[in-house]
Amino acid sequence: MTKNNIILNSTLSLIALVIILCLFGCASQKRPQGGPKDITPPKVLKMVPENYTTNFKSDKIEITFDEYFVIQNEAQEFSLTPEQEKLPQFKVNQKKLEVIFQDTLEQNTTYVINFGNGIVDINESNITKNLTYAFSTGPALDSLEISGHVFNSITGDSILNATVFIFPLERDTLLGKRRPSIFTSTDSSGNFKLKHLREGTYKLYAIKEDAQGDKIYQQRNDQIGFYKDSIVLKKNVSDIKIGIFKEAPENIRIVDQNLNNEGIINITFNMGLENPSLEILNNKELDDTKIIKYGLQKDSLKMWLKHYNFDTLQIALKQNQIAFDTIKIGTEKQPKFNQQVTFTDNIYTMEINPYIGLNLYSNFPIKDIDLKKINLKEDTVAITNYTIERIPGDPFTIHVKYPWKKKKTYWINMEENAITSIYDTKNKIVRKNFSLADVNNYGTYNLVVKIPDTTSYYILDILDERKKVVKSVVITKDTTVNLTNYRAEVYYTRITYDENKNGKWDTGSLKLKTIPEYIWNNPQDFMIRANWQQNMTFVIPPHPNRKDPETTGEKINPPN
Template identity: 40%
Template sequence: MLKFDNNYYKLNFLTVFTLILLAAGCASIQQPTGGPKDKEPPKVLKETPANFTLNFKAKEINITFNEYFKISNESKEFSMSPAQDRSPYYKVKGKTLNIKFQDTLAANTTYTINFGRGLVDYNEGNVLKNYMYVFSTGNKIDSLSISGTVTNTLTKKPVLDATVFIIPVNQDTIFGKRRANLFTTTDSSGNFSLKYLRPDTYRVYALKEESGDRIYNSSNEEIAFLVDSVVLRNNIAGVKLALFKEEPKIFRITDRKIEKDSRVTYIFSKKLEQPSISILHPNELDKDKIVEFSRTKDTVALWTKSMDFDSIKVAVIDKGTPLDTTIIRRNSRDKYDREIKIADNNPSNKIKPGGELILTFSAPVGSIDPRKISLLQDSIPVSGLRIIKDSLSTRKYLFRYPWRTERQYILKIDTNAIGGKFGGFNKTYTKQFILDEVLNYGNLSLSVTVPDTSKSYIVQLLDDKDNIIKETPLNKNQTINYTTYSLGKYHFRVVYDDNKNRKWDTGDVRARRQPELTWNSNTEITLRANWDLEEKLTIPPPVP
């Protein structure tokens, strides 16, 4: 009778089971976990044929990297110059990029393949920026270059990742229509360098965009250009390009809607000069309508006496000329709330010395019942509160009183105190506030010297976030007083107002017109509590 050794079989079973698990584990490639995050882009290990090959005759190119990678936006990022009728075929094979030509290469020609930002590592998406493969079908490689910097025209700060491109003048009609083949991007210092160029006459541009298509096709994008073309016979360095946004040329209504509070809003693609709105349908609403344009005149709010319409058609007019008509259709089940909501200009609950308490209502005001409005000073009702309508708005009112420091104020507006022009009332509103002390503000006296009294200038006071706090046009030496300003850091920008229209004018790339020149002072002003500063600002002559 046969005898079985159970321990023997148990041991062999465990051994086989363990080997199966190990094999299964080896068959699955796992992404490493833990450790520092990879921040390095792919690195080129080998190029076949070698980069900068002369007398190039290969039908394909293989570029091997140190890690797995992928192609991102090939059609936007990859570019071959001179361009071919049929673009090369790009394919990823493991860690190698294979490039096959579909057209015959021209003789005695330098070719550049620019990969832009189109090569990224597989896991983290780190970009290999501005990598180029260069070769020549002749016995020399074109070696000319154009280099320089790109800055913002107003801030003068360098711009990272702006696209700088050049177009031969005999092909400049492609600007704004097709991508240029000769391009590069700027580094964190705004520097760029276009290399391996052949002698020619070029137009030079820079573009900062979000879409990444390298085509200037929106006034929301920033553009820079050299007015004159460059004749490239030797290397050109020190090119300065300043980015700006153009004013939109074509008027469009970019947004339109009926808000839940019954306000009809329209947003335009450009600022208007003398805008107006006319209701074409229902025409009977046109007579009593109330219209309010934004300060920049590129947005309008419209209120109507009745909301009992299926659709509303309006015409937008500027300086008496109709620009566009538009229709908004509404659902008969839509409900609108005409309740009057209240907002104020003092989120910190402190009125600036010499300032006003201003209330803004959500719709035009038709009536105010002063019996339902009260002001308390240190919890005691006081009289003498004046309510003054803003001359430019049917929704803004000044609440004026001889405010005193070291007093607590409470403004109470009871329910139904404010009636809307077309219906609706407010709910109870309470505002607690104080008059801030002068000690918490600073004053500045700025003595300005101009270089030429026949010219016009605009002195801009900016805060530490480059927001314009105040603009002062001038054409002679004078002192500007900044009284009771919030504490903090400020600096100055000067606009050389060539056309004397008292505003900064941007450029026009197609008209080859640059923006008006500006100068940023290096002087930084720090306003401290209860300080009176005196500073001098000497405006230098403009430098193109």
Template identity: 40%
Template sequence: MRNTQFSVFFAIFLFIVVGFFFPGCASIQTPTGGPRDSVAPTVLKETPANFTTNFRAEEINIQLDEYFKISNESKEFSVSPAMDKNPFFKVRKKVLNIQLQDTLAPNTTYTINFGRGLVDYNEGNVLKNYMYVFSTGDKIDSLTITGTVTNTLSKKPVLDATVFIIPISQDSIFGKRRANIFTTTDSSGNFSLKYLRPDTYRVYALKEEGGDRVYNSPNEEIAFLSAPLVFTKDTTGIKLELFRQEAGRFRIVDRKIEKDGKIVYMFNQKLSKPGIRILHPQELNESKIVEFSRTNDTLSMWTEKMDFDSIQVAILNEGKDIDTSVIRRSKRDEYNRELKISDNTPSSRIKPGTDLVLTFSAPVGDKIDPSKVTFLQDSVSVGGLRIFRDTSSTRKYVFKYPWKIDRSYILKLDENAFTGRFGGSNKPFEKVFSRDEELNYGNLALNVSVPDTSRQYIVQLLNERDELLRENPISKNTVIQYNMYSVGKYRFRVIYDSNRNGQWDTGDVYLKKQPENVWNANVEITLRANWELEEKLAIPPET
């Protein structure tokens, strides 16, 4: 018994001693994976060496410092000048083996551009813009083009835009095949194209969707130099401004019947004077109700009946038919024409000088059931509330009252208080709100001077989220009054409205037409509570 107790005590003592002197051995911990690898692979050795002249090898081996893989070889890898037979690329552990399949031209500098196609095996970190350069002659072409890419409206630098050049003799490939000479921009919008030969080039930048280096979608942004670049020496300071071009040919990009019976058509263009005519069932054409988006590229339509098998329409612009469309529906499809309600007070406060506006999800009839409308001030029913239709829309009603500060208001709508023009009604609705105070708003008088009174300019007001709040076309020195704007930061953008049509016109890469020029004032206005602010804005001459 004593030996057993001694053994137990000795084992405990030994465990304590080991834990004291070797604390790492006394606790069992789950191993961690460590920080995520965020470092791109590095090139250790190139055979033959990069920038080799009098190149005669049939293969190239590039050794990296870690295991890697090829990503999107067909899109990312390119050889300039192009070869009839593309090289064969193969990964052998940490080595990229390149086997040349074509006969090389004499006295020519070749650049193998890997784009974003070499990535480490586990995390996908990119060895970005790596190039292997060699010459079959006794010298390497060494000319360089550098510059910046920005957004044409915001003037902010664009990251990962693709900049490429095409010899003018091959410019017919634009929009059809990817260019061989390209690079991408850094976070400051800077780019550098290196190891180029003298030639005359077209210069482009592209912010794309598909990653194929081909401008082939109206949703992609494009930039270009208007004139060809006669390239005989290093060229710096190239400025490319990306814009989204209007689609050349009108197309309906989406069409649908929503569950509440609203019929929607979306276009790839902003129409100048859009319209729609129902071709079948033709009897629905006269009673239809139509609304267009602010940019005239989306159409919403409501019809008296929804029992058709299909509806065929003609889309019009400037009174002329430009397209037709058919939507087919199943007889089992059912539509709930309930009137859903939204309002103009997201913060539950009415801006001084305005009224409560309710927007319904579909056109509303002229008759309101007053017995189903309750209006309370400080929980007490009061009279004097006036309700009338907003003339700008069949879906809006205005609730007008002499709103007072420090009062709480409640608007209640019982079910069926409002009835839809083509059926349906509202569900019970309640809104609790109050009138905001003037001291939460500021006023600004902007004294604008123009450089040329024969030209037209559009002064745009933007908030700190770059959302357009207001625009004013002017052609002479003017004071623009901005009254009762929420406290916050604002800035101004000016469009040089060359054709005086009151809007910014984008460019056309095929016609070599640049967008209308834009100037962003580098002045940020801070409106403070209950302030009257005056500011000057001198528009510079167009450059």
């Protein structure tokens, strides 16, 4: 090959490579860079035939949007009612969605295509919510509606993006087995509207799923609410209120169990237990010396053992002294754990509560304290007239007792090896600084509670401004509830009507068709004022009248 031919071939190869790169560059569509974020979902520009068409004759529908879009979760989001044996095909063509029917449409029938949350734009996945297309093969379109509101049965808050659906009464057994074909989603105010319904008898439900829900109720993960009676739909029904709730599992189940790298046995249950306990069946020494701490809702526990010289432990888990399960926990020979002692505390925004003082909480049960290695300073001056106290029955907590003073800065220094755990492990250096919260930032409030019915039980919850329960009292008669030395801020009250008088709120049951115990969230808050004692009469309203049709959690207005 001549030199000129070599140069010519090299030049042609280079040109071909440039052309290929250009073609790939042109074919690769990238998301535009810069500019404000797109938050607008695709909007419908045109439907052919038009939405709400009667005497429908076409074999396909074209919907044109104002931007490019994709279909997501078609099988879960798209539905056609009445259903057909052969489902329509959904095809994306540029900015158009084509719906092509594969089966014959029945005469004089209203059809509704629900696109759910299945249409999203390409760039930001903004969802076109609750888009429907309705048409009739006859001269009239079904036009009945069911509308209402979905809320949380405990807090009363409106629920966004709950799925509300109906089943014809004769198909109600499909709940939890099959996705409904007639559904909608609630808006930011918790409101919903099911449209283009035909006369009939229906059961109405609402569920709140995880982000990737399939619209099929799963008791383990989902919340549910239901309209207790069947709806005989002959005219529009409105103002229905549905409270959703988490069902209590029918049986106690262990969700997780493990021996972690700190040597702590963790067990988690699918529900809170009543009077929980456990017994180590094959090692009496460890059973007699075990230390257990239960979670706040008693739906979990942590267990610390004296030693780990065992292959496998057999543990019986009990509720009300009755065993409901037996598990096995194994360990390696001579296991190695990270059991260094660390601490948390009750210091809040660099201050301690003047009515509580300073508490330090160890991650392991404490065996010994070397008081010589714990030092306290007031500003820069070392002080000695303080005491370190253990809390009876609590092997994790250290209480530092001292006459704390206002406008002083305190430093506590725990030297290395000051604390010894039951495993003979030690702490590293701990240094904390704090001051005393002003006593004038606390106040007292006395609620003089009046009940409407002396034969009933009520549960009064006091919630702080973060809606966290700070006090709960069972009320059986007129009484005074004292909130002594509480932080000055806004508080709220709510009442549970304890119908079975067991001292706790009971949820509902879909199987038994029972609704949760009614909770009244008082819309009126109250303020505990700093360095002040106040009194207020608090009248509990009567239980709502349940003679009208019921929903979960709240009285409803009768259907129109």
